Amino acid sequence: RSGKAYADWLTARGEEFRGGIKVAALDPFHGYKTAIADQLEDAVAVLDAFHVVKLGTAAVDECRRRVQQETTGHRGRKSDPLYGIQKLLRAGAEKLTDKQWTRLEKAIAARPEEHLQVWIAWSCAQQLRAAYRHHDPAAGRKIAEKILTSFPTCPVPEIARLGRTLKRWSQAFLAYFDTDRSNNGGTEAINGLIELHRRVARGFRNYDNYRLRMLLIGGGLDTLIPT
Known part of the structure; x- marks a missing residue:
C-alpha cells in the first residue's frame, strides 16, 4: 500500500495501457492520488463508494465509543444501551425491521442528551448511503453536494472530521455521479x-x-483468458 508501488506498476504496464484508462477509482489515500496524477494525466479520479461509506460507518463507531466513555466511563457493557445497538448502527436504514427500529430509538431515548450525538452521526452516515443508492445520479449528486456543505460544520466532531476529509477530496467524491457510477x-x-x-x-x-x-x-x- 504505497503510491510508489502503484506508480511503478502503472509504469510497467506501458504507455498504451495507461493511455486507455479513462477513469481510475481509488480509496482516499494521497499516495494513490499522486500516482494517478503523475501516470494517468487524462484519467478522472473517482473516490470509491465502498470506502466512503466505510468512512461514514467508522465515524459512527468512533462517536458511539466516545459517548460511551463520556457517559459511563467504559464501553462494551451489556447494561449500556449503546452496546446493544452497535451492530444496528452499522446497518443501512433501509434494512432495519420494525423491531430493530424500536430498539434503536429506545437506546437513543435512554439518555437523549448524550445519545443525540450518536443519532446525528448515524443519520449523517445514512445520508452518504442515500447519495450513492439514489436511482437518479443527478439527485444523488445534490445530496453529495449538501454533504460537502453541512458535514464540516457538524457539532459531532467525528462527522466534522469526515466532512473535512470529503471536502479535500470533493472533486473525486463528486466524480462518481458524472462517470456512470464508477467504482472498484x-x-x-x-x-x-x-x-x-x-x-x-x-x-x-x-x-x-x-x-x-x-x-x-x-x-x-x-x-x-490471459492471466
Missing part, C-alpha cells in the same frame, strides 16, 4: 474472496499453487 466494487469483491481463501488455507508456501487456487475461486481456470 469488482476488485474489492475479488480481493475479499482471495483473503478469505488464503485464511482458510492458512497461507501458501508455493506461489504457483497460490495463483491456481485464487484463479479457481475467482471464477475458474480458462486458458483463453
Whole structure:
C-alpha cells in the first residue's frame, strides 16, 4: 500500500495501457492520488463508494465509543444501551425491521442528551448511503453536494472530521455521479474472496499453487483468458 508501488506498476504496464484508462477509482489515500496524477494525466479520479461509506460507518463507531466513555466511563457493557445497538448502527436504514427500529430509538431515548450525538452521526452516515443508492445520479449528486456543505460544520466532531476529509477530496467524491457510477466494487469483491481463501488455507508456501487456487475461486481456470 504505497503510491510508489502503484506508480511503478502503472509504469510497467506501458504507455498504451495507461493511455486507455479513462477513469481510475481509488480509496482516499494521497499516495494513490499522486500516482494517478503523475501516470494517468487524462484519467478522472473517482473516490470509491465502498470506502466512503466505510468512512461514514467508522465515524459512527468512533462517536458511539466516545459517548460511551463520556457517559459511563467504559464501553462494551451489556447494561449500556449503546452496546446493544452497535451492530444496528452499522446497518443501512433501509434494512432495519420494525423491531430493530424500536430498539434503536429506545437506546437513543435512554439518555437523549448524550445519545443525540450518536443519532446525528448515524443519520449523517445514512445520508452518504442515500447519495450513492439514489436511482437518479443527478439527485444523488445534490445530496453529495449538501454533504460537502453541512458535514464540516457538524457539532459531532467525528462527522466534522469526515466532512473535512470529503471536502479535500470533493472533486473525486463528486466524480462518481458524472462517470456512470464508477467504482472498484469488482476488485474489492475479488480481493475479499482471495483473503478469505488464503485464511482458510492458512497461507501458501508455493506461489504457483497460490495463483491456481485464487484463479479457481475467482471464477475458474480458462486458458483463453490471459492471466
